[in-house]
């Protein structure tokens with residue numbers, strides 16, 4: 371896609387996929403950073419300020435979230451300034467970009483690591499819309515390992531009513547009839563903050579880690 375096509379697609383559908391933006395070498399470095407960080411959680415069974423833990427189907431404890439991964443490893447910190455990522459972000463929302471937060475979501479094989487349909491926007495401390503979520507999939511992301519799914523164009527509905535719960539951080543759940551939500555699935559390295567997005571559980575042993 372050209373730069374203009376990317377912008378048009380994002381404006382129309384509320385998300386944008388940019389395949390192959392990171393090189394295999396860069397991904398290898400990030401996976402190794404993830405292994406380092408997860409190594410620190412090897413004996414952790416209760417959630418901490420850094421790790422959100424869940425019990426897996428194997429009876430063991432697994433990390434479901436790493437809070438603020440850019441403070442946990444320099445490779446993640448460096449990713450914030452990645453020129454090819456910033457070029458895409460700037461194309462979509464303009465220059466003078468600020469980072470609001472970072473988090474790493476793990477998808478271990480457990481019924482306790484999934485997301486309800488939600489918009490990210492209600493959880494953000496913003497009143498403007500010039501913001502987006504950048505997701506970098508460190509593993510292949512598919513329906514059977516709990517990939518992110520979106521309803522294209524749902525950002526045009528604007529902010530919708532959400533119920534808030536707390537799970538180490540605010541969790542937003544869309545207040546709507548879930549039967550209305552289509553079951554389309556896509557691998558989405560980028561998604562707009564207003565788009566509807568759920569994510570089912572990982573029902574395979576294959577790992578998945580979006581950052």
Ligand SMILES: O=C(O)CCC(=O)C(=O)O
Nearest residue numbers: 475485517518567569580
């Ligand atoms: O990465 C995913 O699969 C979903 C993450 C998400 O929707 C969220 O963190 O709000």
